[in-house]
Amino acid sequence: MQNRTTLPETGFLRLKEILAPVGPIPVSKSTWWEGVKDGRFPKPLKLGTRITVWRAEDIHSLIANGAESDGQ
Numbered sequence: 001m002q003n004r005t006t007l008p009e010t011g012f013l014r015l016k017e018i019l020a021p022v023g024p025i026p027v028s029k030s031t032w033w034e035g036v037k038d039g040r041f042p043k044p045l046k047l048g049t050r051i052t053v054w055r056a057e058d059i060h061s062l063i064a065n066g067a068e069s070d071g072q
Helices: 027-039 056-065
Strands: 046-050 051-055
Touching: 051 056
Parallel strands: none
Antiparallel strands: 046 051
């Protein structure tokens, strides 16, 4: 049911919607967080103590610009 093939143009995305197999970014969580830390991936927004999201526009920009990652 959550097998999403397209991302919304605007709004917020949780990590499970960004990373494969549901999302379009084929990296592990640890690689993603390393990329956030070193600036390869967009910075998240904290909506609460346990709610972290990314702007859909930032993820579309990441996909369009083909951010380099080592895929580990």
